[in-house]
Amino acid sequence: MVFHASNEDLPFSTPEAECLPLDATSENAFDTLIDAIEKRLATAESIALYKWDNGKAVQDTEREQQVQARVRNSAWRHQLPAERATRFFADQIEAHKMMQYALLERWQRRGAAPDAHRRDLTSELRPELDRLQAELLHSLAAFDKERRADCARQLATKLRKRPQPIALKQAMIRASSKLCDKT
Numbered sequence: 001m002v003f004h005a006s007n008e009d010l011p012f013s014t015p016e017a018e019c020l021p022l023d024a025t026s027e028n029a030f031d032t033l034i035d036a037i038e039k040r041l042a043t044a045e046s047i048a049l050y051k052w053d054n055g056k057a058v059q060d061t062e063r064e065q066q067v068q069a070r071v072r073n074s075a076w077r078h079q080l081p082a083e084r085a086t087r088f089f090a091d092q093i094e095a096h097k098m099m100q101y102a103l104l105e106r107w108q109r110r111g112a113a114p115d116a117h118r119r120d121l122t123s124e125l126r127p128e129l130d131r132l133q134a135e136l137l138h139s140l141a142a143f144d145k146e147r148r149a150d151c152a153r154q155l156a157t158k159l160r161k162r163p164q165p166i167a168l169k170q171a172m173i174r175a176s177s178k179l180c181d182k183t
């Protein structure tokens, strides 16, 4: 309950649900960033399927260097220090690989990959990752502006509340492991 005792025109109390929480902006920025992280990881299954079908290794160091060069060059556009942006992206890439390895291991054990729709790595999936990059950097910048002292506790609660398959959950934890660090 919130009391408005000093103003007689206002009702004596207002249900909490009608009042905006004090930290609504911070909550929104946090949720938006976690959604964007999840969106990037959601491409891991299609990418792993492409690699399974084409016998391609998960690790592609040259592509990672290209991704990080683009991140470094566009960080300023989002008022982000290049170091913060590239460290954040290193975590996104590691989490993406973690998820791909988990899926490939599962398909190897079963002896087959799912009969799902296939998408091309070069013409569809990587361009999608490139588009998501701007969304992630934008969300990271907004999150950093509103970051609260209890960030780590908030993060743990948010991750716990997301109903997700185990491989995605673990990848989300890896992807967000340094979000609340100072640098």
Ligand SMILES: O=C(O)C(=O)C[C@]1(C(=O)O)C=C[C@@H](O)C=C1
Pocket (backbone or CB within 6 Å): 047, 058, 059, 060, 061, 063, 064, 067, 092, 093, 094, 096, 097, 126, 129
């Ligand atoms: O583009 C790929 O091949 C991916 O698997 C995606 C990704 C990434 O997260 O950006 C992950 C692993 C590779 O080493 C390179 C890039």
